[in-house]
Amino acid sequence: MKELVTTAWNTLAFLETTLEHDLKPGITYGSLLPLDVQALYRTVTADLAILLSNERRPASCPVDTEQAIARLHSLTRDNHHASQLPVSNDALLTWLVMTADVALMEVLVRISPWFRDSDPDPDNTQRNDQELIQILDTALITSGGVGKRREPILQLISALQKYIPQQGTSHNPRNHDVVGPVPQIHLLHPVSSWSQPSVLAFTEYIHHSANLNHRPQLHYATTQPRVITNALDHWPSLSHRPWSNIGYLRSVVGHGRMVPVEFGSQYIDPQWKQRLIPFTEFVDHILFPDSSSTHPSNNETTPTPMYDKPVAYLAQHDLFQQIPALQADISIPDYCYGLISETEDTPLEPLIHWWLGPRGTVSPLHYDRYHNLLVQVVGYKYVRLYSPLESAKLYPFTDDSNLSNTSRVDVRRSDVGQFPAFAQASYVECLLKPGEMLYIPPYWWHYVESLSVSCSLSFWF
Numbered sequence: 001m002k003e004l005v006t007t008a009w010n011t012l013a014f015l016e017t018t019l020e021h022d023l024k025p026g027i028t029y030g031s032l033l034p035l036d037v038q039a040l041y042r043t044v045t046a047d048l049a050i051l052l053s054n055e056r057r058p059a060s061c062p063v064d065t066e067q068a069i070a071r072l073h074s075l076t077r078d079n080h081h082a083s084q085l086p087v088s089n090d091a092l093l094t095w096l097v098m099t100a101d102v103a104l105m106e107v108l109v110r111i112s113p114w115f116r117d118s119d120p121d122p123d124n125t126q127r128n129d130q131e132l133i134q135i136l137d138t139a140l141i142t143s144g145g146v147g148k149r150r151e152p153i154l155q156l157i158s159a160l161q162k163y164i165p166q167q168g169t170s171h172n173p174r175n176h177d178v179v180g181p182v183p184q185i186h187l188l189h190p191v192s193s194w195s196q197p198s199v200l201a202f203t204e205y206i207h208h209s210a211n212l213n214h215r216p217q218l219h220y221a222t223t224q225p226r227v228i229t230n231a232l233d234h235w236p237s238l239s240h241r242p243w244s245n246i247g248y249l250r251s252v253v254g255h256g257r258m259v260p261v262e263f264g265s266q267y268i269d270p271q272w273k274q275r276l277i278p279f280t281e282f283v284d285h286i287l288f289p290d291s292s293s294t295h296p297s298n299n300e301t302t303p304t305p306m307y308d309k310p311v312a313y314l315a316q317h318d319l320f321q322q323i324p325a326l327q328a329d330i331s332i333p334d335y336c337y338g339l340i341s342e343t344e345d346t347p348l349e350p351l352i353h354w355w356l357g358p359r360g361t362v363s364p365l366h367y368d369r370y371h372n373l374l375v376q377v378v379g380y381k382y383v384r385l386y387s388p389l390e391s392a393k394l395y396p397f398t399d400d401s402n403l404s405n406t407s408r409v410d411v412r413r414s415d416v417g418q419f420p421a422f423a424q425a426s427y428v429e430c431l432l433k434p435g436e437m438l439y440i441p442p443y444w445w446h447y448v449e450s451l452s453v454s455c456s457l458s459f460w461f
């Protein structure tokens with residue numbers, strides 16, 4: 001309880017600085033800021049100080065904190081369109097700040113009675129605890145932890161997780177060997193491998209193969225992708241803290257955490273949608289549906305209709321932002337730092353994404369504008385790549401569809417009648433194995449299919 005109390009007070013102290021630091025008067029944000037936001041913040045923080053200190057509200061106190069929070073909630077909901085604004089826009093920042101703050105306020109209000117009850121009902125608290133972590137995770141994912149909010153959100157989640165120890169989670173017996181044997185596939189045009197190149201050799205390879213006289217899309221058109229081997233032997237996630245041991249992953253993630261999951265066979269499907277679900281459900285129902293359909297305590301088979309059909313994929317997500325402890329299990333490849341920043345698009349630090357899913361996930365043929373090291377940590381993936389010089393044969397979606405970097409061709413089942421030139425396009429391909437990484441040059445088209453349970457990380461630089 002002590003840690004939770006201290007964390008709650010620290011969170012309140014943080015919220016009290018918001019008006020000074022983040023919500024500056026004068027920013028026009030629909031009708032939001034000029035009206036009552038400042039007053040609502042003051043109301044909530046003042047009342048929270050009373051609630052947390054376990055004091056009685058003065059009889060004359062007119063405050064209804066829940067109502068004030070509900071009003072802040074509805075302001076963010078009504079102004080949801082701000083979330084679509086360009087990143088530099090003040091209104092977007094304000095919206096993100098408020099989204100995170102309202103979640104923090106709501107959680108503080110809801111835990112404050114625990115500090116008063118000498119013996120809170122454990123079942124009730126357990127249920128609340130899950131819900132509260134869900135509120136905080138949703139806010140973290142939506143707001144990206146804007147304006148230093150990541151730390152307070154993570155600290156509150158951690159204090160909640162410690163306060164209510166994990167109970168009654170279904171266990172997964174398949175802690176080891178979650179992947180199975182190496183898939184046997186015949187590669188017609190294999191990508192060349194490169195064993196442990198030095199950073200200098202790798203950087204020179206990229207520089208010397210570039211042709212900067214062309215438009216950016218073609219700078220690296222003749223730079224061949226490479227599979228780099230033997231360069232990750234020091235990663236704990238591949239050895240003594242193995243991510244292939246799902247029990248280990250679950251223990252680091254801890255209970256109650258939510259993750260964004262894509263449902264649908266691939267993102268160009270009309271049925272495709274994204275939802276936040278608990279990480280434990282993702283593991284039990286999606287990564288290992290067989291082992292979870294039997295309830296450990298009574299051997300009853302429980303139907304899992306929600307996850308039955310569509311392939312689901314925890315894709316392109318910065319899970320390290322939510323679970324920083326996992327970052328100690330990897331190290332960012334030095335190869336990402338060899339290049340001198342080329343354009344204003346080049347990120348200062350590599351952009352890291354997780355790709356975690358069962359066998360059968362598909363990322364349709366598409367390109368990105370970054371250099372990419374796609375690292376395979378668990379399981380196997382088939383990757384096929386086409387140079388930007390082949391673009392005319394790949395039938396991209398039209399420019400105005402937001403999918404102009406994506407091909408309309410289903411690589412594994414291409415329709416020759418509809419896409420006749422596709423069969424003429426030259427490509428290279430590889431089977432990516434644990435401990436290997438694939439260098440994908442900018443604007444190279446890539447199609448990725450998992451052949452087993454799989455976890456990869458991409459580093460865009």
Ligand SMILES: O=C(O)CCC(=O)C(=O)O
Binds near residue numbers: 372446
């Ligand atoms: O692993 C995948 O499914 C896709 C990876 C990808 O598209 C990328 O790293 O850019």
